[in-house]
Amino acid sequence: MDEKKVKTLIHIWQNRPAKYFRDALGVPKMWDGEEAILEAVPIAIKEKKNIIVASGHSLGKDFIAGGLVPYFLHIWGPCLVITTAPTDRQVEAVMWGEIKSHYARAKIPLPGRVLTNRIDISPKHYAIGFTTKDTGQMVGKFQGFHSDRVFVIVSEAQAVEDTIYEQIDAILTGGIGLMIQIGNPLRASGRFAQDIKAKDRNIVLTLSCLDTPNYKERKPIIPGVASYEWVEDKRARWGEDDPRWYGRVLGQIPRTSIDNVFSMELVDKCRNYVTKETRVFRGTAVDVGRFGDDETVIYGGTNGQIDRTDAYTGLSTTATASRALIINGAVKGNFIIVDGDGVGGGTIDTLRDMRLGNVDVMEIHSAGKPDDVQYENLRAEMWFTAKKRAEEGLASIPAGDQMLIDELLEVKYFFNRKGKMQIEPKEDIKERLGRSPNRADAWVYFQYGMSKATPTKLTDYRAESYEPASDRVGSSIYGGAGAMAA
Numbered sequence: 462m463d464e465k466k467v468k469t470l471i472h473i474w475q476n477r478p479a480k481y482f483r484d485a486l487g488v489p490k491m492w493d494g495e496e497a498i499l500e501a502v503p504i505a506i507k508e509k510k511n512i513i514v515a516s517g518h519s520l521g522k523d524f525i526a527g528g529l530v531p532y533f534l535h536i537w538g539p540c541l542v543i544t545t546a547p548t549d550r551q552v553e554a555v556m557w558g559e560i561k562s563h564y565a566r567a568k569i570p571l572p573g574r575v576l577t578n579r580i581d582i583s584p585k586h587y588a589i590g591f592t593t594k595d596t597g598q599m600v601g602k603f604q605g606f607h608s609d610r611v612f613v614i615v616s617e618a619q620a621v622e623d624t625i626y627e628q629i630d631a632i633l634t635g636g637i638g639l640m641i642q643i644g645n646p647l648r649a650s651g652r653f654a655q656d657i658k659a660k661d662r663n664i665v666l667t668l669s670c671l672d673t674p675n676y677k678e679r680k681p682i683i684p685g686v687a688s689y690e691w692v693e694d695k696r697a698r699w700g701e702d703d704p705r706w707y708g709r710v711l712g713q714i715p716r717t718s719i720d721n722v723f724s725m726e727l728v729d730k731c732r733n734y735v736t737k738e739t740r741v742f743r744g745t746a747v748d749v750g751r752f753g754d755d756e757t758v759i760y761g762g763t764n765g766q767i768d769r770t771d772a773y774t775g776l777s778t779t780a781t782a783s784r785a786l787i788i789n790g791a792v793k794g795n796f797i798i799v800d801g802d803g804v805g806g807g808t809i810d811t812l813r814d815m816r817l818g819n820v821d822v823m824e825i826h827s828a829g830k831p832d833d834v835q836y837e838n839l840r841a842e843m844w845f846t847a848k849k850r851a852e853e854g855l856a857s858i859p860a861g862d863q864m865l866i867d868e869l870l871e872v873k874y875f876f877n878r879k880g881k882m883q884i885e886p887k888e889d890i891k892e893r894l895g896r897s898p899n900r901a902d903a904w905v906y907f908q909y910g911m912s913k914a915t916p917t918k919l920t921d922y923r924a925e926s927y928e929p930a931s932d933r934v935g936s937s938i939y940g941g942a943g944a945m946a947a
């Protein structure tokens with residue numbers, strides 16, 4: 462295609478980006494979802510709106526984002542094009558891998574000199590890529606970009622912090638300012654989720670794996686797009702009520718964030734607990750709080766149900782050991798489980814010095830090695846063990862313990878760089894809650910202990926004293942300050 466014809470087509474391409482992809486970038490096939498993203502661009506520029514793409518897995522969103530970089534540079538220059546994502550891999554390998562592939566495959570010469578994560582045309586006409594991590598370490602980095610035409614493409618938008626979006630908003634105030642957010646809606650909260658819901662001020666597109674020709678035809682029509690087999694495997698593995706199905710397959714916001722360990726539905730199930738255990742397990746869990754405002758929490762009970770609760774601040778580890786032993790005696794438990802990290806070690810030493818006979822003192826270390834390699838540490842394994850017990854109808858939440866419920870709903874998990882599941886730092890939870898989640902930790906230890914304990918003798922079990930947790934508050938054998946009222 463000669464230069465004269467290219468100049469003639471530029472005005473057409475400006476209003477028809479999909480034609481640019483076919484004519485200039487040599488893209489032979491796109492599915493309807495990919496074309497919908499491209500068709501939204503000139504409309505968004507004209508109406509001064511942003512484009513929000515809520516997408517299922519592997520639906521060509523990064524392929525389209527990569528092609529939009531040369532499109533903006535070529536058709537809307539002079540301009541600045543900024544690409545960003547949370548991780549180095551997403552920026553360098555995925556986003557800029559796609560950009561470089563488009564340049565290599567193009568049917569016409571594309572503008573600029575392609576460098577590592579940068580395309581230079583002139584001092585005020587270029588594209589650049591960096592991670593949001595870089596932006597977070599250099600406060601105000603986005604504010605260093607000034608142009609009358611700025612285009613920002615955010616990939617993995619669901620994982621970008623709200624403060625980053627505030628920086629991006631500040632540079633989109635010129636003649637043309639467009640942000641395109643592309644991601645899987647895995648969270649029910651945060652800026653990306655909010656912008657999906659704000660259809661009055663954004664152009665919102667939802668891309669579902671079920672709408673692709675690959676799924677409908679049950680064969681690979683569009684290379685790289687999620688296959689029929691992948692979708693059906695996830696349907697079988699997750700089920701259609703799983704938040705991952707909503708976020709990764711349907712491109713829809715789930716009722717609860719995928720990074721919340723416990724959902725409200727699961728908490729409700731625990732409050733309407735009817736045990737499915739065929740054997741009897743009894744024991745006590747202790748989360749030892751540090752001096753100050755952090756609670757020490759002791760839960761004792763039977764078969765996943767909390768029958769006795771003690772919560773207080775300010776006592777020594779020796780006193781905590783004594784109180785744990787009394788509660789364990791009240792529930793006729795054969796184990797006491799304590800996290801040995803930090804001040805918990807003193808409680809464990811005291812309990813062992815008491816020579817408790819047939820009562821097993823289980824010492825756990827949250828930072829320790831898990832049995833299952835999919836978890837980063839024992840803390841993550843314990844949380845997901847407790848969740849599994851809840852799903853199977855083996856775990857109860859004491860009626861009226863709203864603090865425990867709030868803490869369980871607050872805790873989140875993530876996949877770290879090794880691809881392993883990890884619970885967020887306790888300090889982050891404390892910052893949001895205004896307190897340490899000691900009740901949730903004690904409850905998780907209790908459920909984990911139940912999964913590891915040996916059953917007690919059936920002859921020791923007194924069914925007449927066993928009341929459903931939904932009928933009463935977990936009680937304390939102590940009165941006065943520091944104890945939870947019965």
